[in-house]
Amino acid sequence: MDVAELVDELTIICGADGVVSDAAARRTYESDGLLQYKVQPGAVVLPTTTEQVSRVVALCYRHEIPWVARGSGTGLSGGALPVSDGVLIVLSRMRRILEVDLVNQRVVLEPGVTNKEISLAVAPAHFYPPDPSSQIVCSIGGNIAENSGGLHCFKYGFTTNYVTGLEIVLPDGRVVELGGKEMDAPGYDLIGAFVGSEGTLGIATRITLRIVPLPQTVRTLIAYFEGVGPAGQTVSDIVADGALPGAIEMMDNAAIGACEEATHVGLPVDAGAALIVELDGPEAECEARFSGVVDICERNGATDVRVAADEAERELIWKARKAAFAAMGRLAPNYYVQDGVIPRTRLGEVLERIASLGREYDLVVANVFHAGDGNLHPLVCYDGSVPGEAKRAEECAGLILQACLDAGGSITGEHGVGIDKKRFMTGMFSDDDLAVFQRLRCSFDPEQRANPGKVMPTPRLCGEIPGPYRQHPLEAAGIAERV
Amino acid sequence: MAKTEVRTETPATPNEAAELLRTIAADKTPLRARGGGTKFGWGAECEPGAIISTESLGEVKEHNAADMTAVLGAGTPLAVAQKAFAESGQMLALDPPLVGDAATIGGIIAANDSGPLRHRYKAPRDLVLGMTVALSDGTVARSGSKVIKNVAGYDIGKLFAGSFGTLGLIVEVIVRLHPLPRRTVTLVGESDDPKVLQAGSLDLGHAPLEVEALDVSWFDGSGRVLARFGGVAPEGQSATGRALLETAGLDVTETADDAALWTEQRDAQRAGADELSVKVSGLPGDLFEIVAVTKRLGGSLVGRAGLGLYWLRAPSTTHMDELRRELGAVARHCVLLDAPAGVRAEADVWGEPDPGMLRLMRAIKSRFDPAGVCAPGLHTGGI
Numbered sequence: 001m002d003v004a005e006l007v008d009e010l011t012i013i014c015g016a017d018g019v020v021s022d023a024a025a026r027r028t029y030e031s032d033g034l035l036q037y038k039v040q041p042g043a044v045v046l047p048t049t050t051e052q053v054s055r056v057v058a059l060c061y062r063h064e065i066p067w068v069a070r071g072s073g074t075g076l077s078g079g080a081l082p083v084s085d086g087v088l089i090v091l092s093r094m095r096r097i098l099e100v101d102l103v104n105q106r107v108v109l110e111p112g113v114t115n116k117e118i119s120l121a122v123a124p125a126h127f128y129p130p131d132p133s134s135q136i137v138c139s140i141g142g143n144i145a146e147n148s149g150g151l152h153c154f155k156y157g158f159t160t161n162y163v164t165g166l167e168i169v170l171p172d173g174r175v176v177e178l179g180g181k182e183m184d185a186p187g188y189d190l191i192g193a194f195v196g197s198e199g200t201l202g203i204a205t206r207i208t209l210r211i212v213p214l215p216q217t218v219r220t221l222i223a224y225f226e227g228v229g230p231a232g233q234t235v236s237d238i239v240a241d242g243a244l245p246g247a248i249e250m251m252d253n254a255a256i257g258a259c260e261e262a263t264h265v266g267l268p269v270d271a272g273a274a275l276i277v278e279l280d281g282p283e284a285e286c287e288a289r290f291s292g293v294v295d296i297c298e299r300n301g302a303t304d305v306r307v308a309a310d311e312a313e314r315e316l317i318w319k320a321r322k323a324a325f326a327a328m329g330r331l332a333p334n335y336y337v338q339d340g341v342i343p344r345t346r347l348g349e350v351l352e353r354i355a356s357l358g359r360e361y362d363l364v365v366a367n368v369f370h371a372g373d374g375n376l377h378p379l380v381c382y383d384g385s386v387p388g389e390a391k392r393a394e395e396c397a398g399l400i401l402q403a404c405l406d407a408g409g410s411i412t413g414e415h416g417v418g419i420d421k422k423r424f425m426t427g428m429f430s431d432d433d434l435a436v437f438q439r440l441r442c443s444f445d446p447e448q449r450a451n452p453g454k455v456m457p458t459p460r461l462c463g464e465i466p467g468p469y470r471q472h473p474l475e476a477a478g479i480a481e482r483v
Numbered sequence: 484m485a486k487t488e489v490r491t492e493t494p495a496t497p498n499e500a501a502e503l504l505r506t507i508a509a510d511k512t513p514l515r516a517r518g519g520g521t522k523f524g525w526g527a528e529c530e531p532g533a534i535i536s537t538e539s540l541g542e543v544k545e546h547n548a549a550d551m552t553a554v555l556g557a558g559t560p561l562a563v564a565q566k567a568f569a570e571s572g573q574m575l576a577l578d579p580p581l582v583g584d585a586a587t588i589g590g591i592i593a594a595n596d597s598g599p600l601r602h603r604y605k606a607p608r609d610l611v612l613g614m615t616v617a618l619s620d621g622t623v624a625r626s627g628s629k630v631i632k633n634v635a636g637y638d639i640g641k642l643f644a645g646s647f648g649t650l651g652l653i654v655e656v657i658v659r660l661h662p663l664p665r666r667t668v669t670l671v672g673e674s675d676d677p678k679v680l681q682a683g684s685l686d687l688g689h690a691p692l693e694v695e696a697l698d699v700s701w702f703d704g705s706g707r708v709l710a711r712f713g714g715v716a717p718e719g720q721s722a723t724g725r726a727l728l729e730t731a732g733l734d735v736t737e738t739a740d741d742a743a744l745w746t747e748q749r750d751a752q753r754a755g756a757d758e759l760s761v762k763v764s765g766l767p768g769d770l771f772e773i774v775a776v777t778k779r780l781g782g783s784l785v786g787r788a789g790l791g792l793y794w795l796r797a798p799s800t801t802h803m804d805e806l807r808r809e810l811g812a813v814a815r816h817c818v819l820l821d822a823p824a825g826v827r828a829e830a831d832v833w834g835e836p837d838p839g840m841l842r843l844m845r846a847i848k849s850r851f852d853p854a855g856v857c858a859p860g861l862h863t864g865g866i
Binding site for chain 1: 547549550551552572595605606608609616618622623624625626628629630631632633634635636637638639640641642644645646650661662663664665685688689690691692693714715716717718719720723762764765766767768789790791792814815816818833834836837839840841842843844846847849850851862863864866
């Protein structure tokens, strides 16, 4: 059935203002945060209740129509890229905070609530730690799908570490309750399987999260080094010393230059690397640790160490760092961002490889990264109007990911696989690994109508549930054996 | 009736383990995985024809001290791994009862067991970065990676954590390590009034402190709140914590020599002879009522006051239905852990599963263990 024929029924479910069928209006949704990819959805719905979501999904199920769920559309891997013959289910109108239980340190939310709103709702004594850079607009439903991290995840962990309950709509439209406010519901950890599944297992329509006390104090410094080598060593030394900083962020010379030009906060543009270290926690512990961190910076040859004297100075430091992606516009009209992760100890060699790839491809590659957990964000700058340059940038970015894999790392630390990185999955996982992923996928969605074409590198059928092992005639004859 | 013989196999590599699973599955023999055997009795009754021991999969394969990660064979005793990590001033932040140092990392993860450190460092599944599993069709598959931040692919490690061997065998895990606190200080606040215990533990849990562990206990009519602080200057935190506990009405003592105290606390999660131990999932604000039930049953209690997870020990004559009735609204889940064999056979170990969740679990089970040989019937809803 053509999706256009469903519009009347979708309108009965979601109301006239809850369905977008006009072609021009649908174009608004053709990309998520990764603008390289564009697909116009067959229809768009904006449900306001779990019941509406369930009925829309059940309708799609009956008519064999694929669908994609979308939150605020800030994802950077094309995870919410629509399908042209399917329905885009936008959850941004489900944005009620259903419960704030400060006594038990839980919040219950609809999926469209923004990440920042959660911390505001539990302030001033508590906060919700995972804080992706897009936190002002990104939705908790999207965070669940992507298992979002953020600046503070080295110390505090990721979305998955905070979810205690989910109400989900399965791909056949059924509603299932997993967990709740309490921890450790008997049974498989389906919440653990669902969080980070990139919208391929169902739609989270109600989310229960754990929140934690806000740290008593925060101390922040920015240190400059001649190069990324000594800055990287500083990170290792700080961690080896037993500190667990709230955040450790690094920028290389190209990134410093772009950020300074964009923000004018006074970064030294000739510095080889800048390292931001933030300690948070109880006052006595932070104080005792902080001077140690300053010492380590100096021991590693920091050319300058500036400690934020107050909140205003701290905000200035973070303003520069958070401007990094936007500031790349100063270096080139376009950029291609990667999200590879490497073991912290391989930082030096991988950065060297990235630099040599930049030279080889004659492209500026600026680096900003979450140094504590080895999550690199190399920004490959290019000019899309120069014929062939976009292609070159993409190729260079691909080789950077390969360098991360060669160092024993991962193709994505927080952006997700989506559509953009699925071709790299085979570099990280074997066929058997991928087949086991597919078993999980098919357990939730045997018809594969939820966010089709994402995550897995090649289309796979769910097929029949595999039967028991049967010996092959060649095996029986001793001619061949299984390996 | 003649008792059928249970054979035990001891594979030495992941591939050997997978091959064994495949051959055992081929003749439909029910099998169970076994590490140190310290939690082998947990779950609903399940009579295996074969046991796969992870004893020969028991080495610390890598300790990447500078990256603070490690690769462990599933059969590695946690105590052995901790000794190796401690030499570099590190730990795997996981401290369930070790039962004579026998508990293995694979068993702890498969049974989702944990101890007081869970307050700050979370559950076993949160410390697992990667996992290799062997399935009953002979597949060996890996998920996750050796880096501490990774969202590529589905999180099979979390699916297997707490699956009690019903999906396949955990053969290897990659874990994240943490620095051992340089020094620790523990506050012990005592009171025989459960309301005071609850007030004190809630106040501490809401304070802007970094408590390593926040526990509660109730034995023989008296209770304690225990709070451990670690780092380079733990006294600063403990002074704040002490004031909070005293204001709530507890009698507080403080000690830096606190290792035995915490071992005792975690070991009390396991039942003695003629006792049951039951894991209760409630909320921090329900402590008072859970202690009240413990008193009525003549039992004892330890738990994570900041998380709402409790381990209740009661006389083995206690009926699970009675216990669930008593706990009523304050405990959403009660799972029987330790029990004398006869009691387990009669008991509803897991409680009534949610039908929607059970459908999903069955779908997963049938795709991961199509032969249905991995610990059949042991888990929730007869999975």
